[in-house]
Amino acid sequence: MSTPATTDSRAASLRRRLQGSKLPKLPRRNRDVLSEEEMVAWPFIDRLGVALAWFCGLLLIAISASIVIYMLVRGIQYVKLDALGHHPVVQSTTTITGTSGGYLDPIEGTLILTTLGTLIALPIGVATAVWLSEYGRPAWLARAVESGVEIVAGTPTIVLAIFGLLIFSKSAFGFLSFTAEGGAVFGRSFFIAGIMMSLIALPLIVGATREALQSIPAHVREASYSLGKDKISTIRRVLIPASRKGIATGTTLGMGRIAGDTAIVVILLGASLTLEKQGSTPVIGTLKGTGSTLTSYVYNNSPAGEGNAPQKAYAAAFILLVIVILMNFVVDLIARKGSDPWAR
Amino acid sequence: MLGALACVVLALIAGMIFFVFQKAWPSFTHNGFAWFSPWAGGNVDDELVHIFESPGEPSQYVYTMHAWPLIYATVLITFCAVVIATAFALLSSMFIVEFAPEGIRRVLEPVVRLLAAVPSVIYGLIGILVIVPFVGNHLVTSGQKDSVAGVIQLNGFSIGVGILILTVMITPIMIAIVVDALRAVPVGWREGSVSLGVNRWRALWTVSVRAARPAIVAAAVLATARALGEAIMLSMVTGSVGFAPNPLDGLIFFYEPGRPLAATIVDNAEGLSVVPFAQTLYAYAAVLLISAGFLSFTGWYIRRRLRRYTLSPI
Numbered sequence: 220m221s222t223p224a225t226t227d228s229r230a231a232s233l234r235r236r237l238q239g240s241k242l243p244k245l246p247r248r249n250r251d252v253l254s255e256e257e258m259v260a261w262p263f264i265d266r267l268g269v270a271l272a273w274f275c276g277l278l279l280i281a282i283s284a285s286i287v288i289y290m291l292v293r294g295i296q297y298v299k300l301d302a303l304g305h306h307p308v309v310q311s312t313t314t315i316t317g318t319s320g321g322y323l324d325p326i327e328g329t330l331i332l333t334t335l336g337t338l339i340a341l342p343i344g345v346a347t348a349v350w351l352s353e354y355g356r357p358a359w360l361a362r363a364v365e366s367g368v369e370i371v372a373g374t375p376t377i378v379l380a381i382f383g384l385l386i387f388s389k390s391a392f393g394f395l396s397f398t399a400e401g402g403a404v405f406g407r408s409f410f411i412a413g414i415m416m417s418l419i420a421l422p423l424i425v426g427a428t429r430e431a432l433q434s435i436p437a438h439v440r441e442a443s444y445s446l447g448k449d450k451i452s453t454i455r456r457v458l459i460p461a462s463r464k465g466i467a468t469g470t471t472l473g474m475g476r477i478a479g480d481t482a483i484v485v486i487l488l489g490a491s492l493t494l495e496k497q498g499s500t501p502v503i504g505t506l507k508g509t510g511s512t513l514t515s516y517v518y519n520n521s522p523a524g525e526g527n528a529p530q531k532a533y534a535a536a537f538i539l540l541v542i543v544i545l546m547n548f549v550v551d552l553i554a555r556k557g558s559d560p561w562a563r
Numbered sequence: 564m565l566g567a568l569a570c571v572v573l574a575l576i577a578g579m580i581f582f583v584f585q586k587a588w589p590s591f592t593h594n595g596f597a598w599f600s601p602w603a604g605g606n607v608d609d610e611l612v613h614i615f616e617s618p619g620e621p622s623q624y625v626y627t628m629h630a631w632p633l634i635y636a637t638v639l640i641t642f643c644a645v646v647i648a649t650a651f652a653l654l655s656s657m658f659i660v661e662f663a664p665e666g667i668r669r670v671l672e673p674v675v676r677l678l679a680a681v682p683s684v685i686y687g688l689i690g691i692l693v694i695v696p697f698v699g700n701h702l703v704t705s706g707q708k709d710s711v712a713g714v715i716q717l718n719g720f721s722i723g724v725g726i727l728i729l730t731v732m733i734t735p736i737m738i739a740i741v742v743d744a745l746r747a748v749p750v751g752w753r754e755g756s757v758s759l760g761v762n763r764w765r766a767l768w769t770v771s772v773r774a775a776r777p778a779i780v781a782a783a784v785l786a787t788a789r790a791l792g793e794a795i796m797l798s799m800v801t802g803s804v805g806f807a808p809n810p811l812d813g814l815i816f817f818y819e820p821g822r823p824l825a826a827t828i829v830d831n832a833e834g835l836s837v838v839p840f841a842q843t844l845y846a847y848a849a850v851l852l853i854s855a856g857f858l859s860f861t862g863w864y865i866r867r868r869l870r871r872y873t874l875s876p877i
Contacts, residue, residue, distance in 0.1 A: 347565075370859055
């Protein structure tokens, strides 16, 4: 199965190169697409099935094309490039003037939160995957951790969000957000949202890393042991570099999920439109403070939120969609170009 | 050392289940079975207001909550969306694997990944600004609006729109899994059936799809978990009314509003500082958590039962 596919892609790249240098085209390989003559004798129900399959496939393309084109049109209509560099202005009216502020703070918020969540999830996720795949003993514990990760993946983000609020409102965690007079901990900050966001990315990173580790043949580990390396240095020097591609794919997928999540942001990041610092320490202050991201900005400016300014919502949604498509593209690039030393 | 870290992940999950249930407990004990009962009656939104306005004394907290309309809306929306999406995803996967010409297949694969990656808030935005007004202004006739005017207002915010968008959101997740499984079926199996004179559709349907059943179940479970937890999009398009649409109303039923559990939590997040209100919201979260756990267990069990019919790795 794999051989024709690789020759096919090789032929395609060869053809592309040849087309560039204006040489005659190679003949197209004859693909076994279902032809009409073949279907003439089929029972009606089978032909109906094929027709439905075609319909569903084309419908998918139509849906995504309409979403992308619609958002593109609205985006071009409402995104003002100079607004990218401005802070949003809190307005009481819903009228839109040309100078109602920009999306700088939501974009910063998305970047901060994505970075923070990924930084927390990456080491924990890779370590968990390595433990599951390389150690995994006692077996009952491995089984439990495995189903635990599966449960996290299945838990609605809104549940994660209010669980985070519950835990981090305890006074022991007061250092992560700000404490009001009277000792009540606010429980909403970039730190806290980032920690809960890392739980969204965790299952994706664990899954992708584990898959990559398990696809490394056993003889690679044995070769490393025979050269006198112990288990830990084999993991560090051989296995993790070899599964870099899987780790990168999982991480990028996780970043996309973090950037696109709304429920955790709405509940755990406070409701402030701009980044509100807590205290005067430069970086820590921002991270302890509240803010907004593109997703919560879209939500609050849609008719469902308080802002009700669809133009702003469209513009922010367009920027968000561009970020998500870029990440998708990066995953694609990693999957195609990434080094996979033991792939045949 | 790594094992200890894995244990931390486990402890976190145990802590999550414990704390959420501890917080939710008063809401369950005060209502007993009426919390879940379809026959308890009462208006959920009024009950929420009463809980929100309950006196500050802990002994006088109001907890009356008959959450059936919310549970019903959750189950209804999830069930309809998953059923439609399963058929849609299965047919699309068969198209991608077997019938699509090379050019279309090259377009479809990134398209599926893109649809899976679009954030739910963008789906919600398109729903609330495009589809909801369209349904409200063009699809619902004024006669239909009048017929239920005394009970509920039909303005386009409806469970039907919610089901429609949710289907688009969960289909790509299922396609990714089902396509992998269909491709993993040994070619010889299908070639064997084709050589016996079965046509290509039947060979695919009776051999590949059957062999991929565990993966289809896995995909459906994953999609159900996603649909159950979808909060933002559904709170934007389903109308935010604690109303239980009645299937006996006929077609109009899909135009009626509702509000699932997860969307209720998002809508009422400002009330989390009021103790009994927060406890009620955590009770919703506990129900969602239990359903997610139950779902992952069911999926594991069905896959184990089906495993003996197949070679597929899942």
